[in-house]
Amino acid sequence: MTEHIERFLVWILVERGYSTHTAESYQRDVLEFQRHCGEDLDVRSITSAHVRTFVSALYASNASASVARKLSSLRTFFRFLRREKVVAADPLSGVAGPKLGHAIPSFLTVDEVFSLLEAPVITDRYWRRDRAIMELLYATGMRVSELISTNLEDIDWDRELVCVRGKGKKERMIPFGRAARETMKQYLPERETLTIARVQRGRKAEREALFLNGQGGRLSARSVERFLKDYGMRAGIRVTVTPHALRHSFATHLLEMGADLRTVQELLGHVSLSTTQKYTHLNIDHLARVYDQAHPQARRSQED
Secondary structure, eight states: OHHHHHHHHIIIIIOOOHHHHHHHHHHHHHHHHHHHHHHTSSSGGGGHHHHHHHHHHHHHHSSSHHHHHHHHHHHHHHHHHHHHHHHHTTTTOOOOOOOOOOOOOOOHHHHHHHHHHTTOOOOOOHHHHHHHHHHHOOOOOOOOOHHHOGGGGGGGTTTTHHHHHHHGOOOOEEOOOOHHHHHHHHHHHHHHHHHHHHHHTOOOOOOSSSSSSSTTTTTHHHHHHHHHHHHHHHOSSOOOOOHHHHHHHHHHHHHHHOOOHHHHHHTTTSSSSHHHGGOOOOHHHHHHHHHHEEEEEEEEHHOO
16 A cells, blocks of 8 residues: 555645645555554455444544544545546445534634734844734735745735745735735845854755744744744733634635625635635624614614
């Protein structure tokens, strides 16, 4: 099975354009299934019974969401094997995954976003960079993987646009506004300082990446996640602040201000409109305001 797994990883990286992070996740899930079945088992001998036994074992130590993700990885793997004519039938056919609830994504209120943006202060070592990152995440709704992949050449300063490479390496242009532009411009001298220090240490300069770490190399997703959580706690925000929470906030606030769903779908880089629809939750206060402003009966009661 090992040879087929290696070919599968090449396929999702090269032909499907998945990120390295996503490919590693698929690899872990498929290798876990291989260990369960036995590494010497021929992939052509795998049946639905093997899959069901594996799923039963997963439920003992995994949450439903993790079980669903691992099953999704296996479905993609066996879809590849059928495409390559390695197997004739899909052993996952008829195997049901766990039923997952549709949880409303965590998001920040507008006031909480402003508090978060003010959290970095001059005594923080990389406060200009961190502020620029938070402004850009909120202004564009981009994923953290897209943020750390952004290069200097992707920024159109005059038109205030950023070229974002999303899933499947599909590109989209997103406006980012004056606030993000100003904070990024303020960060650029700090970036130059990090680059010079890197060269002085005998390392090759990072000339492409927009956002750098303390060593002058490309910033990692984990670093962004870490400092966002810290700033969120400092600002006293009620939810854990993550890059995805800012993405949810971006979409939620756009919809609350009247943006149409198709526009938000395009900005987020969603292939399916149904994926964007989870952001249509609106808080009760907003709904009440809209009702009071729009409904004839509500207006009459206020006039009375």
